[in-house]
Amino acid sequence: MSRSFDPVTLEIFWSRLIAMADESATTLLRTAFTPIIRESNDFATCLMDIEGGTLAECSGGIPAFAGLLGRATQQILQKFPLGTWQDGDCVMTNDPWIGTGHLPDVAMIVPIFHKARLVGFSGTVAHTPDIGGRQGADNRELFDEGVCIPPLHLYRAGKRSEEMLELFLKNVRQPDLLLGDLEAQLTANEVCKKRMRAFLEDTGQGDLADLSHQIQGLSEQSMRAAIAQLPDGEYQSQINLDGFEDHPTQIKCKITVASDEIVIDYAGSSLQNSRATNCTLNYTNAYSIYPLKCVLDPFTRRNAGSYRPIKVTAPEGSVLNAAYPAAVNARHLSGHALSCAIYQALAEVLPDKILADSGGAPALRAGIGGRNNEGDPFVMILFASAGMGASSTADGLSTTAFPTNSGAGSLEVLEAAAPILFRRKHLRCDSGGAGMYRGGLGQVCEVENIAAHTVQVTILGEREKNPAQGVLGGLPGACASASIEGLGNVSLKSTNLLKSGASITFKFAGGGGFGDPAKRNSDDIARDVRLGLVSETAAIGDYPQAFGRGA
Numbered sequence: 001m002s003r004s005f006d007p008v009t010l011e012i013f014w015s016r017l018i019a020m021a022d023e024s025a026t027t028l029l030r031t032a033f034t035p036i037i038r039e040s041n042d043f044a045t046c047l048m049d050i051e052g053g054t055l056a057e058c059s060g061g062i063p064a065f066a067g068l069l070g071r072a073t074q075q076i077l078q079k080f081p082l083g084t085w086q087d088g089d090c091v092m093t094n095d096p097w098i099g100t101g102h103l104p105d106v107a108m109i110v111p112i113f114h115k116a117r118l119v120g121f122s123g124t125v126a127h128t129p130d131i132g133g134r135q136g137a138d139n140r141e142l143f144d145e146g147v148c149i150p151p152l153h154l155y156r157a158g159k160r161s162e163e164m165l166e167l168f169l170k171n172v173r174q175p176d177l178l179l180g181d182l183e184a185q186l187t188a189n190e191v192c193k194k195r196m197r198a199f200l201e202d203t204g205q206g207d208l209a210d211l212s213h214q215i216q217g218l219s220e221q222s223m224r225a226a227i228a229q230l231p232d233g234e235y236q237s238q239i240n241l242d243g244f245e246d247h248p249t250q251i252k253c254k255i256t257v258a259s260d261e262i263v264i265d266y267a268g269s270s271l272q273n274s275r276a277t278n279c280t281l282n283y284t285n286a287y288s289i290y291p292l293k294c295v296l297d298p299f300t301r302r303n304a305g306s307y308r309p310i311k312v313t314a315p316e317g318s319v320l321n322a323a324y325p326a327a328v329n330a331r332h333l334s335g336h337a338l339s340c341a342i343y344q345a346l347a348e349v350l351p352d353k354i355l356a357d358s359g360g361a362p363a364l365r366a367g368i369g370g371r372n373n374e375g376d377p378f379v380m381i382l383f384a385s386a387g388m389g390a391s392s393t394a395d396g397l398s399t400t401a402f403p404t405n406s407g408a409g410s411l412e413v414l415e416a417a418a419p420i421l422f423r424r425k426h427l428r429c430d431s432g433g434a435g436m437y438r439g440g441l442g443q444v445c446e447v448e449n450i451a452a453h454t455v456q457v458t459i460l461g462e463r464e465k466n467p468a469q470g471v472l473g474g475l476p477g478a479c480a481s482a483s484i485e486g487l488g489n490v491s492l493k494s495t496n497l498l499k500s501g502a503s504i505t506f507k508f509a510g511g512g513g514f515g516d517p518a519k520r521n522s523d524d525i526a527r528d529v530r531l532g533l534v535s536e537t538a539a540i541g542d543y544p545q546a547f548g549r550g551a
Contacts (some may be wrong), residue, residue, distance in 0.1 A: 003210040012202065014215050017056035021047050024122065025058035028188035033180030038407025042127035045188055048073055049120050049212040050082060053304030058198060059178065060403055063302065064286035068100045069123040070304055072281055073108045073537070076151045079149040088115040090186060091198045093151040094131065096142070099323060101283030101331045103131045103146045104228055104401065106182065108154070108168065110189040114200045117271070119207040122192035124185040124249055128178050130379050132171040134369055135329055136458050137493035142325035147171040154182070175370075216305030224260035224309045226296040230349060232257050237345035239337050241362070242465045244493065247273045249334055253341035264288050266314040266321075274330040275493075278322035283335050285312040287506040289341035291403055295353040297344070300530040304439030307391040330460045330493070332404070336362035337401040337462070340469070343389075347471050356389030356433065356473065357468035358402045359442050359477050359509030364462070366482075366506065370455035372419045378419035384408045384425070384506065387440030387477060388433050389468060390514035395524075396440030398427055398533075419451035423503055428478065428510065430535050432465075434512025434542035435474030436520050441533060442508035443477065449498045457484075461492030461510040474513030475542065481507045522546040 004015065024045040032038050033203040054074035057063070074093055075098045092108045093099055099107040107125040111118055130350045133139075133146030143369035169175035196208075205211065235255045243249035248380060252268035279287075290513055292300065300306065314321035319334050339361050342440065343354035347520050368381040383406050388396040401407070411422045423446040432439035449455050459482055467476040483489045485502045498504055525546045530535040540547050 002213070005211065005214055011215060013211060014301065016199055017543065018059065020043050020192050021056040021058040021201070022060070022369050023087065023195060024124065024188040025194040027058050027191045028126065028184050028290045031184040031187050032126065033184065035409055035413050036127050036129060036383070037181060037184070038382050040381070040406045042383070042406050043068060043125060043203045043339070045124045046191065047120060047192060047209055048123055050118055050195070052077055052121065053216060055120070055208065055212050055215065055303055059400040060259055062406065064290040064403070065100055067167070067302070067307060068282055068286045069107060069125055069288060069449065071285070073109050075160055076109055076287050081132055081153050085111040085118055086112065086157040088154035088155060089153060090189070091151050094149050096152070096282050096328045097282065098151065099282070100125055101280045101335070102328045103133070106185070106480050106526060108185045108189060110193060110303045112193045112196050114197050114207070117207060119200065120196065122196070124188050126181055126185055128172070128181060130173045132173070132180065136495045137276045137330040137460050139327040139329055139335065140274050141327050145327060145329045146542070170346040174379060185267045196501045212322070216303050218302050218309050219303050219305035221308050222295045222300040224348065227257065227309055228260040229260055232259065233347065238455040239342050239344065240466050241334065241337055242462055244273065244275055244276065247275070247397050250276065251334070251337060251341050252319070253345050255342065255345050256390050261309045261311070262292065263311045263313065266318065266323070268479065269314065270319045272317055272319050272322040272326050277331065277333040278318050278328050279331045279335045280328060281314060281321040281390045283331055284314050284320040284338065287335045287338045287403060288312045288342065291342050295350060304460070305373060312399060330489070333362040333460060333462045336360070336376055336403055344469070344471065351472060352392045352448060354471065355391050355402070356396065356435070356439060356474050356512030356514045358388045358396070358432070358469040359386030359440070359459035359463060359468045359480070359511045360405055361468070362462040362507055363372045363401060363404060364480055364506065367458040368420060368455055369458070370451065371453070373452050378418045382443050384443060384482065384508060386442045386508040387509040387511035389471070390433070390435055390437035390474060391440050392514060393503040394439070395438045396432060396511035398432070398441035399443045400440060411533070419455070421445070421447065421448040421450045428475055428507055429532055429535065431478035431510030432533070432537045433470045433475040433477040433510060433513035434517040434520070435470055436515030437513065438528065439468065439470070439474070439477045439511030439513045441511045442480070444505065444507055446503050448503040449500055454497050456495060457498050457504055458495045459490070459492050463481055464492045467507055468512040470512035471514055473516040475517060476511030477512050480509040517542050518545055520546070
């Protein structure tokens with residue numbers, strides 16, 4: 001007979017599950033070796049039931065990654081069925097079609113046994129400092145991008161697979177750092193496992209079946225109720241991205257609302273390309289569901305139930321459902337823009353909830369690597385952020401990541417980890433799109449190579465030609481760009497050499513504006529000019545009514 005929990009008990013138990021995922025996340029943050037995890041939050045942890053459905057997802061980290069961990073576990077269970085798992089096992093993979101969409105992210109799944117019975121799984125995923133191969137946007141196929149690990153046992157019944165680990169570490173540039181991060185993931189999973197065993201012991205439950213059924217069911221009900229508030233119908237949009245000169249990216253989005261369910265279909269989007277901006281369907285699914293969760297049901301805790309009423313489809317062989325072995329290293333340059341397509345499609349029916357396009361959708365990333373003055377290899381990834389799109393109630397947040405929530409990290413930590421110096425880092429004037437509410441500002445970030453020799457800079461960026469669009473009359477934000485001292489502008493999808501003493505400057509895109517600029521409050525315009533967020537020249541051009549110059 002199934003057990004039902006009263007509301008107070010359910011809230012207490014549910015909060016404890018979230019606390020387990022968050023403690024696992026804190027453990028990973030405090031034990032990871034590389035700044036990309038510790039400083040930039042490029043990770044996720046979660047607790048799952050025995051079917052791979054997520055129960056509790058960490059509050060920090062990358063929100064969409066947690067949903068991906070559930071899908072990864074479900075695929076891993078096809079290779080390793082429930083009856084084959086043993087206490088002390090750990091399965092890992094970075095297969096983009098199973099995990100989070102590109103090779104640098106390593107997913108790690110650990111079974112949780114209670115009184116010799118399998119009751120669930122703990123999962124972590126984290127971005128590695130290096131995975132071998134080339135990390136540029138111009139890779140031609142997956143084999144260019146590093147070592148690909150199918151689901152394999154890193155540990156079997158508590159014994160580590162030294163041969164597999166040796167093979168893996170032999171193919172990366174910084175094996176010590178990678179091993180440290182892998183062990184941090186193991187430790188985080190171990191914490192989650194121990195806390196779950198203690199929870200079941202404390203509450204007298206033999207497994208998680210009844211509790212998971214109830215909390216996933218409540219999350220599903222909440223999402224269905226939110227969808228049911230939308231008018232039934234079809235809502236469409238089209239987003240144009242730079243892509244490549246010979247293959248620009250176009251995303252076509254059709255959202256069908258029927259009763260309490262939604263289907264998001266990307267038919268008509270660009271075909272997969274011979275570069276690295278392709279997405280696996282796993283990644284497309286995650287970065288479609290998360291933006292909807294934000295606007296439709298932002299306060300209910302995320303788990304597998306939240307995602308059941310939403311179906312995502314994309315034609316196989318398209319840029320949003322690429323076929324193996326497509327290059328996918330820069331998949332965020334397509335996938336992050338799905339939030340823009342979804343919000344543009346829903347702008348007329350959800351004007352009070354959606355955002356204008358964010359300048360960081362897609363995000364601009366730069367990898368700086370080579371050897372330091374001691375001759376040791378290093379790789380540093382710059383995680384600075386662009387401006388968010390404006391909403392119906394407020395200006396967009398400046399230099400804030402969306403739809404991911406990775407952080408920039410401490411400049412001092414990055415400078416300590418690599419031979420670089422940040423010459424300047426400040427808000428970019430005039431980068432936010434004009435509107436009744438202004439788009440968030442991007443930033444200017446200049447980085448100098450202080451090594452005694454040349455290093456390599458790999459840029460993965462978008463919005464060089466296609467800015468973040470405004471919505472409902474709002475204007476677009478400023479485009480992004482990069483330039484190297486003594487050389488000039490360089491492509492946002494390029495690999496460049498940076499000489500000793502030279503610097504590279506990134507100008508991050510601004511977010512789109514919301515609503516008619518003629519309706520902007522004159523006090524807000526004056527404040528922006530006074531604070532240097534908008535120049536007087538730009539203000540006069542965008543808001544002539546505030547200066548008595550008419551429309």
